[in-house]
Amino acid sequence: LSKKHRGFQKSPVCQHSFDFIVIFFRHVLCNAKHAGTISFATGEGPMIRWLRELDRLLRGETTRVSALRRGTVEIPAGGLLATMVVLGGLYGLCMGSFALFQEGGPVKAQMVSAAIKVPALFLLTLAVTLPSLYVSNALVGSRLSLKAVVQLLVAAMSVMLAVLASLGPIVAFFSVITTSHPFIVLLNVAVFGVSGVLGLRFLLQTMHRLNLVLTDRYDPEPAELVDSPGSVELKAKSAMPPSPLSRLEGQSRSRAVQGIFRIWVVMFGLVGAQMSWVLRPFIGAPGEPFIMIAARGSNFFAAVLQAVRDVFV
Amino acid sequence: LSKRTLAKLFTPADSVLRGGAHSDVSGRSTLLAGSLIVYGLVYGAAMGSYSGFAGDRVWQLWYSATKVPLLLLATFALSLPCFFVVNSLVGLRSDFGAAVRAILSAQAAVTIVLASLAPVTLLWYASYDVYSAAILFNAAMFAIATLGGQIVLRREYRRLIDRDRRHAPMLVAWLLVYAFVGTQMGWCLRPFIGNPDGPVQFFRKDFGGNAYVVVARLVREQFQSPSFGPSR
Numbered sequence: 088l089s090k091k092h093r094g095f096q097k098s099p100v101c102q103h104s105f106d107f108i109v110i111f112f113r114h115v116l117c118n119a120k121h122a123g124t125i126s127f128a129t130g131e132g133p134m135i136r137w138l139r140e141l142d143r144l145l146r147g148e149t150t151r152v153s154a155l156r157r158g159t160v161e162i163p164a165g166g167l168l169a170t171m172v173v174l175g176g177l178y179g180l181c182m183g184s185f186a187l188f189q190e191g192g193p194v195k196a197q198m199v200s201a202a203i204k205v206p207a208l209f210l211l212t213l214a215v216t217l218p219s220l221y222v223s224n225a226l227v228g229s230r231l232s233l234k235a236v237v238q239l240l241v242a243a244m245s246v247m248l249a250v251l252a253s254l255g256p257i258v259a260f261f262s263v264i265t266t267s268h269p270f271i272v273l274l275n276v277a278v279f280g281v282s283g284v285l286g287l288r289f290l291l292q293t294m295h296r297l298n299l300v301l302t303d304r305y306d307p308e309p310a311e312l313v314d315s316p317g318s319v320e321l322k323a324k325s326a327m328p329p330s331p332l333s334r335l336e337g338q339s340r341s342r343a344v345q346g347i348f349r350i351w352v353v354m355f356g357l358v359g360a361q362m363s364w365v366l367r368p369f370i371g372a373p374g375e376p377f378i379m380i381a382a383r384g385s386n387f388f389a390a391v392l393q394a395v396r397d398v399f400v
Numbered sequence: 401l402s403k404r405t406l407a408k409l410f411t412p413a414d415s416v417l418r419g420g421a422h423s424d425v426s427g428r429s430t431l432l433a434g435s436l437i438v439y440g441l442v443y444g445a446a447m448g449s450y451s452g453f454a455g456d457r458v459w460q461l462w463y464s465a466t467k468v469p470l471l472l473l474a475t476f477a478l479s480l481p482c483f484f485v486v487n488s489l490v491g492l493r494s495d496f497g498a499a500v501r502a503i504l505s506a507q508a509a510v511t512i513v514l515a516s517l518a519p520v521t522l523l524w525y526a527s528y529d530v531y532s533a534a535i536l537f538n539a540a541m542f543a544i545a546t547l548g549g550q551i552v553l554r555r556e557y558r559r560l561i562d563r564d565r566r567h568a569p570m571l572v573a574w575l576l577v578y579a580f581v582g583t584q585m586g587w588c589l590r591p592f593i594g595n596p597d598g599p600v601q602f603f604r605k606d607f608g609g610n611a612y613v614v615v616a617r618l619v620r621e622q623f624q625s626p627s628f629g630p631s632r
Binding site: 285398 | 477478479481482484486488489490491492493566577580581584585588609612613616617619620
């Protein structure tokens, strides 16, 4: 066990909350037949292993400079994609619970459809934005391989979905007790916004670190040398691990590179937003019959503006 | 009540309020949650005693009693998952247990302050029998208790922030989410006091309803009312 991991296990609340999640997934997901056979071989189900990987991503262990030496974020991309589908499905259920309690009777199909469409939204956004991320990386002269870019984007989107799913209970609570459709729309937009911002910060910081590693411009910071005997001051500084979102001090990107990635981030946001509009309805307007995909027309931003106006009616 | 049970009841409360290094009890989450429930029940019962004890009115007392701890714990439970993920993401996972204990102490402090104000509430009930005044008085008591909770929360979090400055924005984020969920939770769990002229009920008939939507509509109605119009 790493030093940090032991610290994590010491705190009982932490332990319980994490165990709860682990047990939950073990029961719900790993009783599947094929998962069961693998779990005999490795001692724990694949879903548990992937969740642990996701946990390491969240805690920043996977994206420390020392862990990025090979120029890639070393994650089981396939496994994390599966985890994304599960987390997105869970959030979709929370989101779709509005349709169960809306005026005009429950629409169960809407809940199922939301649970399918939330993961689809993220996977499709990933597919649409991947080429441009690779191209803009190549354009600024980074040496990231295609595989590294794929893993980076998968990692960032897993972080996004972890944040999204963690906000699921709150969304479900409001969905169950609210009859106002525009309010739920705005709440969901806000929740997706929060998860998107955190995920993209993760992406940009990790990409920056990867590029530093690849160009050998990085000299390890003291916090990386936890195990070596150092002064008391260094120890105190390394008591808290650096987060995956924090900027490495003294290592700044050039203006042009920053500009290019800012444009890409804006594009990512636009693509995600409009993708959600194309795949609508996620929530389902009360009183309207269930449809899988709505007809083309209008756009995400006009709809959000309309929802802002409708909340007051 | 034996001396021992009294001691068991008061020791955690005392250490929550005093905090500091000499409080070894405030470090234990189950004790904190336990005292939150006990003291919440005490104030809730006092609050629900407004409509008396005759017949099935006793039930209102019990309903109100359970609602105070329920309000705090349900809001806490709903807000916890995202707090966990975001704390991990900013690199504060190893402090998460301490952060949760700080938050639980603050919530326990709210109920302890409320319980200490229960006799005052009873005196108010004995003095006036106006329902709307009772609501206002209880709102004032909750405001005072929230202030007490804030004092404990700031003090407990001060230690964490001294250790790592990233705790400061986390505290702000927690308070925002908690207030957002808690407002709605309070709205859902109405009636807290129980109108003596109305039926005894756990939830209102119009249980649903979104506090924020109601407020948004009230705001709009204010601007649309004729007294604000140009004709005046």
